[in-house]
Amino acid sequence: MDPKTYKFDTISLHGGYMPSKNAGSRQVPIYQTTSYLFDDVDHAAALFNLEQGGHIYSRISNPTVQVLEERVAALEGGTAALATASGMSAIFLAIMTLCNTGDHVVVSSQLYGGTVNLFRLTLPKFGIKATFVKPRDTEGFKKAIQENTKCIFGELVGNPGNELMNMPEIVKIANEAGIPVIIDSTYQTPYLFKPLEHGADIVVHSLTKWMAGHGSSMAGILVEGGKFDWLKTDKFPTMTEPYEGYHGLSFAEEFGPVAFTMKARAEGMRDMGPCLSPQNAWNVLQGIETLSVRMEKHCSNALKMVEYLSNHKSVAWVSHASLKDNPDYELAKTLLPKGTGSMIAFGIKGGKEAGAAFIDNVKLASHLANVGDTRTLVIHPASATHSQMDEATLKLANMSHDMIRLSVGIEDIDDIINDFEDGFRAAEKPRLVANK
Amino acid sequence: MKFTVNKKEVFASTGGRPFDKKKPLIIFIHGSGLSHITWVLQTRYFAFHGYSVLAIDLPGHGYSEGPALESIEEQGKWIADVIDSVGVKEASLVGHSQGCLVVMECASQFPDKIRSIGLMGGAGAIPMNPELLELAEKGDPKAVDLMMDWAHGPAGHFGGHPVPGLHHINLGGSIVINGSVKNALGVDFRACDNYKNGFEAAKKIKCPAINILGDRDRMCPVKEGKKLADNIKDSEVEVIENCGHMILLEEAGKSLAILKKFIRNNHPAE
Ligand SMILES: Cc1ncc(COP(=O)(O)O)c(C=O)c1O
Numbered sequence: 122m123d124p125k126t127y128k129f130d131t132i133s134l135h136g137g138y139m140p141s142k143n144a145g146s147r148q149v150p151i152y153q154t155t156s157y158l159f160d161d162v163d164h165a166a167a168l169f170n171l172e173q174g175g176h177i178y179s180r181i182s183n184p185t186v187q188v189l190e191e192r193v194a195a196l197e198g199g200t201a202a203l204a205t206a207s208g209m210s211a212i213f214l215a216i217m218t219l220c221n222t223g224d225h226v227v228v229s230s231q232l233y234g235g236t237v238n239l240f241r242l243t244l245p246k247f248g249i250k251a252t253f254v255k256p257r258d259t260e261g262f263k264k265a266i267q268e269n270t271k272c273i274f275g276e277l278v279g280n281p282g283n284e285l286m287n288m289p290e291i292v293k294i295a296n297e298a299g300i301p302v303i304i305d306s307t308y309q310t311p312y313l314f315k316p317l318e319h320g321a322d323i324v325v326h327s328l329t330k331w332m333a334g335h336g337s338s339m340a341g342i343l344v345e346g347g348k349f350d351w352l353k354t355d356k357f358p359t360m361t362e363p364y365e366g367y368h369g370l371s372f373a374e375e376f377g378p379v380a381f382t383m384k385a386r387a388e389g390m391r392d393m394g395p396c397l398s399p400q401n402a403w404n405v406l407q408g409i410e411t412l413s414v415r416m417e418k419h420c421s422n423a424l425k426m427v428e429y430l431s432n433h434k435s436v437a438w439v440s441h442a443s444l445k446d447n448p449d450y451e452l453a454k455t456l457l458p459k460g461t462g463s464m465i466a467f468g469i470k471g472g473k474e475a476g477a478a479f480i481d482n483v484k485l486a487s488h489l490a491n492v493g494d495t496r497t498l499v500i501h502p503a504s505a506t507h508s509q510m511d512e513a514t515l516k517l518a519n520m521s522h523d524m525i526r527l528s529v530g531i532e533d534i535d536d537i538i539n540d541f542e543d544g545f546r547a548a549e550k551p552r553l554v555a556n557k
Numbered sequence: 558m559k560f561t562v563n564k565k566e567v568f569a570s571t572g573g574r575p576f577d578k579k580k581p582l583i584i585f586i587h588g589s590g591l592s593h594i595t596w597v598l599q600t601r602y603f604a605f606h607g608y609s610v611l612a613i614d615l616p617g618h619g620y621s622e623g624p625a626l627e628s629i630e631e632q633g634k635w636i637a638d639v640i641d642s643v644g645v646k647e648a649s650l651v652g653h654s655q656g657c658l659v660v661m662e663c664a665s666q667f668p669d670k671i672r673s674i675g676l677m678g679g680a681g682a683i684p685m686n687p688e689l690l691e692l693a694e695k696g697d698p699k700a701v702d703l704m705m706d707w708a709h710g711p712a713g714h715f716g717g718h719p720v721p722g723l724h725h726i727n728l729g730g731s732i733v734i735n736g737s738v739k740n741a742l743g744v745d746f747r748a749c750d751n752y753k754n755g756f757e758a759a760k761k762i763k764c765p766a767i768n769i770l771g772d773r774d775r776m777c778p779v780k781e782g783k784k785l786a787d788n789i790k791d792s793e794v795e796v797i798e799n800c801g802h803m804i805l806l807e808e809a810g811k812s813l814a815i816l817k818k819f820i821r822n823n824h825p826a827e
Binding site: 122123124125126127135136137138139141142167170171172173174175176181182183184186187188190191192194195198199200201202203204346347348350352367368369370371374375376377378379382383386 | 570572573574592594597598601602605619620686688689699702703705706711712714715716717718719720721722723724726727728731732734735799809810813
């Protein structure tokens with residue numbers, strides 16, 4: 122006897138949506154509206170006071186966006202989700218929902234650059250401080266926890282160094298300290314990894330990346346695990362104490378396993394307002410329909426690229442957790458059995474000049490700042506995103522002048538390799554190219 | 558709100574308003590393995606419209622001290638103790654699933670204390686599937702997955718929660734998992750399976766009753782719900798279309814509207 126609830130690939134296509142409630146429309150309709158009619162005065166009051174569910178205004182919720190939220194919640198195994206205008210706003214909302222001024226967070230030092238800036242520069246303006254810990258330094262996470270620490274935040278596979286956090290161990294540390302773990306799972310998608318199943322409490326995504334795949338739309342989401350007991354201590358007044366904004370509502374008491382999402386929406390969306398447009402929600406839904414098939418191809422292409430690069434005479438080193446000599450190889454095998462993702466970092470012989478020449482001479486691979494597109498993307502951080510950094514700062518960020526960051530797409534692998542051959546050929550004689 | 562019943566600590570949600578014993582009281586009683594959380598889309602409305610509300614966590618559930626009570630008869634008696642403990646003479650009771658059995662026991666044992674009863678997915682008996690019962694008693698989380706599968710109608714399986722962003726099956730499942738599969742769900746399932754007094758209790762009920770049913774409910778099919786209502790003298794039945802057993806959440810708005818009308822008629826607030 123087994124439950125007949127729908128499985129991953131079916132949820133990717135159907136989750137969160139019932140045609141019978143939408144004029145029989147097979148595709149999810151785009152509810153391009155700002156606001157929704159109330160039945161009567163009583164109904165309006167009940168909606169505003171969270172006595173009843175429903176839509177009021179599209180900054181707070183929207184039926185198309187709701188489909189995306191339920192679908193991603195289902196794929197991640199979460200109790201609830203809140204979609205946002207971008208990945209950054211999802212991260213910001215998560216922290217602002219949890220923390221007050223004077224609070225502290227422990228974060229992995231290998232994060233997307235925008236997230237590093239948020240924790241390093243922006244959140245301190247609100248009196249929220251962060252301690253950065255290297256992803257492999259599990260003990261360091263424990264040592265960094267203070268009396269006022271409200272969460273641990275990290276990406277399972279750090280960017281751009283591809284170092285893994287030992288999530289099971291870090292979850293134990295967080296449990297002992299009675300604080301939640303927030304994981305940015307953008308690089309994995311629930312196809313490769315479901316952080317909630319491994320003890321995380323909140324998952325955030327930049328849906329802009331692999332989840333959507335097409336690189337057409339900005340979007341983010343936060344997903345709640347529903348297992349964290351906010352009421353166990355008095356550490357989380359933002360979740361447990363009567364909230365003036367809703368007649369003294371205690372989100373944790375009334376909403377239990379969905380308290381975090383309810384609060385993030387009721388307060389965060391109401392006051393900060395980074396809402397996702399229904400058009401972009403719809404665009405992302407189109408991508409999610411094919412999540413499994415795309416991720417499978419991303420991962421198989423990535424493995425072929427790892428092999429190709431590892432054997433190439435112009436390549437100094439390759440970093441990908443699928444490689445046996447990678448320090449995270451064993452951990453990746455247990456946590457990421459379906460694949461370690463499609464982000465590869467490699468060093469090109471000839472340093473910065475060779476890196477620049479390579480980038481300038483590939484034609485199929487797109488030179489841009491995004492990752493997780495269905496198309497292959499490359500960037501040479503030392504001459505682009507990190508060009509202002511000196512040698513020492515690059516080292517601290519675990520980066521080098523010869524590093525190329527590759528986001529492997531789902532094109533035919535032969536075409537990607539042929540393109541790279543052109544790049545390497547040019548890189549071997551960078552001066553010739555420069556003089557041309 | 559926390560208070561004491563039979564020397565044990567009990568938690569009840571008051572629907573976001575302070576408890577006030579001068580207002581008419583409605584007690585909400587959750588289903589097997591669940592907690593007060595399931596009632597959030599009914600309780601806040603009543604609490605803000607002239608009623609005092611107690612969505613209780615049964616002993617050993619949610620934030621109430623254990624152990625769980627092992628029979629429906631004891632649970633029915635315990636609800637009467639709750640009414641006494643908060644210093645009130647009478648209450649209306651609203652139950653879901655197993656909570657309906659508890660409501661009927663209480664109303665039949667203590668007719669003077671109960672003004673009206675609302676049932677959601679109420680049957681006269683809840684015989685358990687033996688395999689499911691065994692899984693729950695062993696504390697196997699698979700019991701929760703099976704229960705959530707059967708309990709939900711189309712909205713649970715596809716989507717469309719009344720509260721944007723919430724996921725029916727995962728939310729329901731996490732309420733049970735956050736409690737104890739073995740010591741709450743397992744004990745509840747056994748209590749349901751053992752309980753044989755439903756129709757006798759129904760016949761003794763003197764107050765007005767309503768049974769709100771879902772036409773896609775696989776745990777309490779409409780036929781069973783009607784059979785129960787036929788045994789209660791002053792009773793009515795409402796059937797909600799396309800709705801499974803989690804009526805209070807799947808069709809929160811419709812079930813609230815029905816309940817509002819019923820309680821206002823039979824137990825009016827000033
Ligand atoms: C891991 C990770 N998290 C968050 C973000 C930010 O997301 P967005 O660009 O959608 O705001 C990115 C963007 O590159 C990312 O790679």
